[in-house]
Amino acid sequence: MTQTEWMQTLNPAQREAVTHGDGPLLVVAGAGTGKTWTLACRVAHLVDRGVRPERILLLTFTRRAAREMLGRAGRLTGREIGGRVWGGTFHAVANRLLRLHGRSLGLSPHFTVMDQTDTADLMNLIRGELGLDARDRRFPRKETLAAIHSRAVNAGAKLIDVLKRDFPWCNEEADGIRAIFVAYGQRKREQHVLDYDDLLLYWKALVADRATAGPVVRRFDHVLVDEYQDTNAMQADILEGLHAGTRNVAVVGDDAQAIYSFRSATVRNILEFPERFPGATVVRLEQNYRSTRPILAASNAVIARAARRHEKTLWTDRHGGTRPLLLTCLDEAEQSDEVCRLLLEHRERGTPLRRQAVLFRTGHHSDLLEVELARRNIPFVKYGGLKFMEAAHVKDALALLRILENPFDEVSWFRVLQLLEGVGPARARAMLGALGVRATGSRSPDPLTRLGGDAPREVPPEAAGDLQRLRDALADCRRDGDGAGGVAPAVQIDRLRRFLDPVVERRYESAVARVRDLEQLGHLASAYTDRGRFLAELTLDPPASTGDLAGPPLLDEDYVVLSTIHSAKGGEWDVVHLIHAADGMLPSDMATGDVETVEEERRLLYVALTRARDALYVHFPLRYYRRPRGHDDAHSYAQLSRFLDREVRALFEERTVSGPQDPEEAATAGMGTPALVDAYLAGLFGD
DNA sequence: AATATCCGTATTTTT
DNA sequence: TACGGATATT
Numbered sequence: 001m002t003q004t005e006w007m008q009t010l011n012p013a014q015r016e017a018v019t020h021g022d023g024p025l026l027v028v029a030g031a032g033t034g035k036t037w038t039l040a041c042r043v044a045h046l047v048d049r050g051v052r053p054e055r056i057l058l059l060t061f062t063r064r065a066a067r068e069m070l071g072r073a074g075r076l077t078g079r080e081i082g083g084r085v086w087g088g089t090f091h092a093v094a095n096r097l098l099r100l101h102g103r104s105l106g107l108s109p110h111f112t113v114m115d116q117t118d119t120a121d122l123m124n125l126i127r128g129e130l131g132l133d134a135r136d137r138r139f140p141r142k143e144t145l146a147a148i149h150s151r152a153v154n155a156g157a158k159l160i161d162v163l164k165r166d167f168p169w170c171n172e173e174a175d176g177i178r179a180i181f182v183a184y185g186q187r188k189r190e191q192h193v194l195d196y197d198d199l200l201l202y203w204k205a206l207v208a209d210r211a212t213a214g215p216v217v218r219r220f221d222h223v224l225v226d227e228y229q230d231t232n233a234m235q236a237d238i239l240e241g242l243h244a245g246t247r248n249v250a251v252v253g254d255d256a257q258a259i260y261s262f263r264s265a266t267v268r269n270i271l272e273f274p275e276r277f278p279g280a281t282v283v284r285l286e287q288n289y290r291s292t293r294p295i296l297a298a299s300n301a302v303i304a305r306a307a308r309r310h311e312k313t314l315w316t317d318r319h320g321g322t323r324p325l326l327l328t329c330l331d332e333a334e335q336s337d338e339v340c341r342l343l344l345e346h347r348e349r350g351t352p353l354r355r356q357a358v359l360f361r362t363g364h365h366s367d368l369l370e371v372e373l374a375r376r377n378i379p380f381v382k383y384g385g386l387k388f389m390e391a392a393h394v395k396d397a398l399a400l401l402r403i404l405e406n407p408f409d410e411v412s413w414f415r416v417l418q419l420l421e422g423v424g425p426a427r428a429r430a431m432l433g434a435l436g437v438r439a440t441g442s443r444s445p446d447p448l449t450r451l452g453g454d455a456p457r458e459v460p461p462e463a464a465g466d467l468q469r470l471r472d473a474l475a476d477c478r479r480d481g482d483g484a485g486g487v488a489p490a491v492q493i494d495r496l497r498r499f500l501d502p503v504v505e506r507r508y509e510s511a512v513a514r515v516r517d518l519e520q521l522g523h524l525a526s527a528y529t530d531r532g533r534f535l536a537e538l539t540l541d542p543p544a545s546t547g548d549l550a551g552p553p554l555l556d557e558d559y560v561v562l563s564t565i566h567s568a569k570g571g572e573w574d575v576v577h578l579i580h581a582a583d584g585m586l587p588s589d590m591a592t593g594d595v596e597t598v599e600e601e602r603r604l605l606y607v608a609l610t611r612a613r614d615a616l617y618v619h620f621p622l623r624y625y626r627r628p629r630g631h632d633d634a635h636s637y638a639q640l641s642r643f644l645d646r647e648v649r650a651l652f653e654e655r656t657v658s659g660p661q662d663p664e665e666a667a668t669a670g671m672g673t674p675a676l677v678d679a680y681l682a683g684l685f686g687d
Numbered sequence: 688a689a690t691a692t693c694c695g696t697a698t699t700t701t702t
Numbered sequence: 703t704a705c706g707g708a709t710a711t712t
Binding site: 061089090091115116196197200259260262263361362363364384385422423425426427460539540541542544565566567588590591600604 | 689690697698700701702
Binding site: 141364509 | 703704706
């Protein structure tokens with residue numbers, strides 16, 4: 001496409017956003033208004049105008065989004081710019097920038113990055129040391145500690161205020177919590193370890209201080225931010241710091257789609273943009289190109305009930321189309337049946353599976369459906385709610401790699417040492433001391449070297465075999481030089497598994513599946529030559545879908561997308577199914593505490609509905625079984641989601657999925673009738 | 688001090 | 703389900 005050609009694809013508002021010259025720009029872009037396309041065009045336009053790609057910074061919500069946008073922009077300019085433009089999440093970009101410029105803050109360029117569970121583990125370690133774990137009063141759990149810390153840092157709020165507002169039941173433990181947080185901060189500093197929040201914090205510090213800001217701020221002529229409604233106070237501060245250098249800051253977002261307040265994101269960033277960045281131009285994109293009129297009408301009705309929002313009304317040219325369908329089914333099993341049936345029906349009528357998606361509130365809402373899809377041999381890929389990185393054995397493997405990368409990484413050592421037979425928290429702690437893990441800065445040999453030397457007295461005799469295998473494995477990874485140019489990360493994982501596989505088989509259930517996970521980890525690593533890079537990118541951009549984990553051969557196939565609503569942000573599909581539209585599921589009953597969180601759940605529903613182009617199905621199971629696999633039929637009846645009130649429902653077609661009419665009869669039938677028929681036919685035609 | 692065993696439970700969303 | 707926490711045993 002030539003420039004005049006793609007320029008003509010833009011409507012006047014989009015064109016204004018694309019060609020906007022210098023100075024701050026806020027684009028308020030409703031769902032489906034071509035926001036991604038507009039951003040891509042703006043990048044292309046800047047490059048065409050002579051801005052050097054490496055002087056553009058494009059901040060997106062996921063790495064995937066950055067890749068996609070830069071791919072498009074590259075095609076528009078006819079040049080490969082993806083590798084030159086700075087693109088990625090705030091966290092990933094911080095990671096890169098801090099390795100280049102962190103020295104002025106006393107940061108080693110070889111820092112390692114901790115994820116949220118590492119944070120919790122380190123807090124736990126410190127809690128034990130401070131003797132706060134053995135007391136009569138209950139103390140916040142480690143995950144809660146991490147959450148409190150993160151909220152305070154990201155929202156820029158005082159600990160006591162955070163406790164009062166969001167964690168009132170922890171109020172009495174403020175002193176202990178504070179002590180842990182102080183030690184936590186020191187510990188990270190000593191060990192050159194940063195958590196997610198530190199990445200933003202240090203970046204902010206870097207650009208806020210006149211003495212250090214220069215080299216960072218001068219790197220960029222243009223900064224573009226996507227999904228601005230889901231950024232937090234610290235990210236806004238960073239942007240302001242960058243703005244001091246470039247003046248050319250463009251943000252795109254939609255307050256009606258703000259769904260990340262649990263991560264301290266605040267729509268105030270969007271609402272207050274014009275005050276914070278004086279002279280800002282505001283452009284509104286209101287023409288929806290995605291959805292048919294009936295789908296848009298239903299979506300608009302849902303969000304119209306929201307309390308506070310930017311005034312804008314989405315409209316569309318896409319006439320025709322049928323109303324969205326609200327399908328009431330007996331239970332989850334029937335819901336799964338119905339979804340499968342509809343997926344196949346649409347495929348028969350010409351919509352490939354990959355143009356269809358099933359969306360839900362939480363990761364495990366799709367469990368039963370996944371079983372059903374597998375049973376019917378319908379391929380799918382699932383986004384969101386993956387626990388791969390949290391699995392104990394995967395973390396064990398990563399801890400080993402991290403020790404090699406940073407021999408003073410205390411949490412990783414603590415974890416690894418406890419893998420040895422007969423070693424628990426107490427002995428591991430003693431060994432940490434003996435190995436000098438906390439003796440940073442001293443000239444003594446590093447802990448890895450010490451481990452290779454004399455056997456520490458703290459090691460119990462039964463650990464001898466494990467210890468020897470551990471030493472050998474670590475030494476094998478260090479041989480032939482270390483780091484870049486040394487042993488490839490995937491090979492290191494292989495060598496480490498000589499120690500780890502037996503441990504996994506001894507300690508964990510379902511060892512076979514877990515060993516397979518380690519193989520997959522090796523597979524992920526094979527794309528990297530540098531261990532540090534592999535570790536950082538894996539924590540900052542963990543596998544987002546089951547497709548990321550499966551090998552390439554699967555990707556050619558046609559597959560349905562299953563996704564949490566959060567992970568579906570920015571996506572669109574011809575046919576969308578929303579399942580579990582019941583109160584308690586959406587809104588989640590974990591989120592019905594106060595008005596604000598309920599409002600966020602409403603926006604979540606809005607995001608889900610607006611993903612649909614041509615057809616939209618909302619499924620509502622009437623009955624839930626309390627015990628997923630219990631033989632008693634303890635069950636409860638659900639209410640339709642409170643957001644689908646009378647007036648909203650008026651914009652839907654409503655239908656009850658046919659099954660046995662009497663609920664009792666359905667319960668005794670066990671399998672729904674359609675499943676029986678399917679099973680019969682599968683018996684005839686299956687292999 | 689570690690581990691085996693058992694019991695209850697709670698269980699989002701993601702960088 | 704699987705995990706965390708408490709208790710009992712080695």
